[in-house]
Amino acid sequence: MERMPKWADVVLVPLVSVLLALIVSGLVVLYIGENPLEAMAVMVRGAVGSSYGWGYTLFYATNFIFTGLAVAVAFHARLFNIGGEGQAALGGLGVAVVCLSVPWPHWSIALLAATLGAAVFGAAWAAVPAWLQAKRGSHIVITTIMFNFIASALLVYLLVNVFRVPGSMAPETARFAETMHLPNASQFAGFLGFRPSTPLNVSFFLALLACLSVWLLIWRTRLGYEIRAYGHSETAAVYAGINPVKIVMVTMLISGALSGLMATNAVMGEAERLVIDNVQGAGFVGIAVALMGRSHPVGVILAALLFGALYQGGAELEFEMPAISREMIVVIQALVILFTGALDAMVRMPMEKIFQSLRLRREAHTRVAGE
Amino acid sequence: MDFLTILQILDSTVRLATPLLLACLAGLYSERAGVFDIGLEGKMLAAAFFSAAVAFTSGSVWVGLLAGIAASMVLAALHGVASITFRGNQLISGVAINFLAAGLTVVIAQTWFNQGGRTPSLSGAARFQEITLPGAEALSSMPVIGPIYSELISGHSILVYVALLIVPLTWWILFQTRFGLRLRAVGENPAAVDTAGVSVVAMRYAAVLICGLLCGLAGAYLATGLAAGFVKDMSAGRGFIALAALIFAKWRPWYALMACLLFGFLDAAGSRFQNIETSSTLILILLIAAAAALIWTARKSKLDLAILGGLAAILLVVAALVMVGIGMGGIVIIPVQFMQALPYILTVIILAGFVGKAIPPRAGGEPYVKER
Numbered sequence A: 001m002e003r004m005p006k007w008a009d010v011v012l013v014p015l016v017s018v019l020l021a022l023i024v025s026g027l028v029v030l031y032i033g034e035n036p037l038e039a040m041a042v043m044v045r046g047a048v049g050s051s052y053g054w055g056y057t058l059f060y061a062t063n064f065i066f067t068g069l070a071v072a073v074a075f076h077a078r079l080f081n082i083g084g085e086g087q088a089a090l091g092g093l094g095v096a097v098v099c100l101s102v103p104w105p106h107w108s109i110a111l112l113a114a115t116l117g118a119a120v121f122g123a124a125w126a127a128v129p130a131w132l133q134a135k136r137g138s139h140i141v142i143t144t145i146m147f148n149f150i151a152s153a154l155l156v157y158l159l160v161n162v163f164r165v166p167g168s169m170a171p172e173t174a175r176f177a178e179t180m181h182l183p184n185a186s187q188f189a190g191f192l193g194f195r196p197s198t199p200l201n202v203s204f205f206l207a208l209l210a211c212l213s214v215w216l217l218i219w220r221t222r223l224g225y226e227i228r229a230y231g232h233s234e235t236a237a238v239y240a241g242i243n244p245v246k247i248v249m250v251t252m253l254i255s256g257a258l259s260g261l262m263a264t265n266a267v268m269g270e271a272e273r274l275v276i277d278n279v280q281g282a283g284f285v286g287i288a289v290a291l292m293g294r295s296h297p298v299g300v301i302l303a304a305l306l307f308g309a310l311y312q313g314g315a316e317l318e319f320e321m322p323a324i325s326r327e328m329i330v331v332i333q334a335l336v337i338l339f340t341g342a343l344d345a346m347v348r349m350p351m352e353k354i355f356q357s358l359r360l361r362r363e364a365h366t367r368v369a370g371e
Numbered sequence B: 001m002d003f004l005t006i007l008q009i010l011d012s013t014v015r016l017a018t019p020l021l022l023a024c025l026a027g028l029y030s031e032r033a034g035v036f037d038i039g040l041e042g043k044m045l046a047a048a049f050f051s052a053a054v055a056f057t058s059g060s061v062w063v064g065l066l067a068g069i070a071a072s073m074v075l076a077a078l079h080g081v082a083s084i085t086f087r088g089n090q091l092i093s094g095v096a097i098n099f100l101a102a103g104l105t106v107v108i109a110q111t112w113f114n115q116g117g118r119t120p121s122l123s124g125a126a127r128f129q130e131i132t133l134p135g136a137e138a139l140s141s142m143p144v145i146g147p148i149y150s151e152l153i154s155g156h157s158i159l160v161y162v163a164l165l166i167v168p169l170t171w172w173i174l175f176q177t178r179f180g181l182r183l184r185a186v187g188e189n190p191a192a193v194d195t196a197g198v199s200v201v202a203m204r205y206a207a208v209l210i211c212g213l214l215c216g217l218a219g220a221y222l223a224t225g226l227a228a229g230f231v232k233d234m235s236a237g238r239g240f241i242a243l244a245a246l247i248f249a250k251w252r253p254w255y256a257l258m259a260c261l262l263f264g265f266l267d268a269a270g271s272r273f274q275n276i277e278t279s280s281t282l283i284l285i286l287l288i289a290a291a292a293a294l295i296w297t298a299r300k301s302k303l304d305l306a307i308l309g310g311l312a313a314i315l316l317v318v319a320a321l322v323m324v325g326i327g328m329g330g331i332v333i334i335p336v337q338f339m340q341a342l343p344y345i346l347t348v349i350i351l352a353g354f355v356g357k358a359i360p361p362r363a364g365g366e367p368y369v370k371e372r
Helices: A006-032 A036-048 A051-076 A084-101 A107-136 A140-161 A203-220 A222-232 A234-239 A244-271 A282-292 A297-320 A328-342 A344-370 B003-032 B040-058 B061-085 B090-113 B145-153 B158-176 B178-188 B190-195 B200-226 B238-248 B253-272 B280-297 B302-325 B336-352
Strands: B276-279 B331-334
Touching: A006 A036, A006 A282, A006 A297, A006 A328, A006 A344, A006 B090, A036 A051, A036 A297, A051 A084, A051 A203, A051 A222, A051 A244, A051 A282, A051 A297, A084 A107, A084 A140, A084 A244, A084 A282, A107 A140, A107 A203, A107 A244, A107 B302, A107 B336, A140 B238, A140 B336, A203 A222, A203 A244, A203 A297, A222 A234, A222 A244, A234 A244, A244 A282, A282 A297, A282 A328, A282 B090, A297 A328, A328 A344, A328 B061, A328 B090, B003 B040, B003 B145, B003 B158, B003 B178, B003 B200, B003 B238, B003 B253, B040 B061, B040 B090, B040 B200, B040 B238, B061 B090, B061 B200, B158 B178, B158 B200, B158 B253, B178 B190, B178 B200, B190 B200, B200 B238, B238 B253, B238 B336, B253 B336, B276 B280, B280 B302, B280 B331, B331 B336
Parallel strands: none
Antiparallel strands: B276 B331
């Protein structure tokens, strides 16, 4: 017997969790001595009140869709990939290698090649932790954390010693050639008022395409079925003839590739060169996004939009209310992870009770009416 | 390298190993009781901020220490509530705590001190001072033993000695007391402990709170002993290195000391010598030997060959680059970034189980559900 109607499970529980997170964040703002409602209004206005705000909100959301999908796919196999940060950094390296080594004649071909480069590099960075989990039983959480640190050291080394433009002090690669610059929103949606400086670019559509692909993969293919079966019960999956080593490897490679794809937006679309710390925590935001989105692509899109708005709104907030530092976003992010992830049962149990007592009352009612 | 340089490196090894050791022992209690804790980093950071902030306002480092411990224990209790009472995912809870600490410390620091998310510098009684052990002055003129005693053993802050004392204490608690036996049993087979009439929930809460206490010491040492005040993200991944050391030590106290000293030494050597020079012949031999070992290990399975062969190929490419660029008998500079990544690389190698397999407590990460 279902304890709760499906809509409550899918919509109500995450909403209540996010509401709790926002309430606690509001208390923090109150403690700082600012008005939380006013802060909220500033954030909303900054994030979605202008085409300028929308450009940044959707740009951040594009990053978070990729990293959120990465965590979500791994969650389906009950793997916790917290290495999105490192995999996305390596994805950036892949994009840089592709864009700097070949003079692509047109951005569309360059984007195809960069997509491949980003996915391959991201997947490669996930391959070793995946192998360690699949064959050696080392915990994927620990190994992916270690690989995040190794990735950041590797990237610093490469940017300082290998890719740095001769004569320049900045640890970053050369700018990608003009022909490879991705069209931004002012070019394909200029009628909506996007200015040429907006960071929103065509990789937003790539992110939506990735969502569709993940949905097809997880719910419409044999492999997706195997991934979900493995996630529900490893023993049952093995009994059904599913190869656990294959599932862990393939799931993590897909997850790493999705993280890596983030670089098509951040590195190729916006920075147009590889800089140190090109990921800026998006890999970790992916965890919150996947948790809030219940590991479903549609949920991931909605959660990514919310976090995109938070990031852009947070930047505006820091501008208008200097007392609230930008780290407030990190606090909100932490609270969302806490309430939707770790304290899920705390939110769920009382709601299950309410729905159960409602149903009992209804049943009693119909029984009385029947008699 | 002269004697004094070695002594100085060892001296900073001890300093840098102390926060690692405290955090590592903190993790040891928690994970031995079956509660994974990747929130060591966050607890350290929170303790660092609150100890520095309160030490600055009160002028007493001891009051600061208490505040740091309290902050860390609040987060530990939160982890306990999420992962023991509500049986949530312990890893996700740890991630949340890390972010919570990273965000809140800066937000509150900005409100309290308005210095861009840091505390003012501490001095005088608001910092842990170096303790000169008795006889250090008198002995310092003696050859060899004198400098070792006065430079290396004496002259650290009290928390360094406390950390070193906690190692045997932890060993004694875990392996010689009834509490320790139960704590370990809760991490291996909680159902058995429950059957014996001991509360699994109480044991796990105790372990998690001890973890909070020790992380509090670690964080306070960072901000009031090692440094003079709090700066944003000052734990700088030490919580994760401590986690690595814990795995490296296979969840044992004495090994934890060794692992933390090793990682502290890597840190000290890395910051003392920005670029370490080695003979290229040695590097070439090491790279090729490692590649050969990887391929040898992988010879039996296609998947292993794909992964380990790929790693071996990367090593061989690096070897080829060294060969072309420098040749045999030249000098190779080991990049400082490699030294920084070494603790993590070593941990991955240990996790791979090529050199002694690290087996975690069996019930680690699983919430305990009492049978009805």
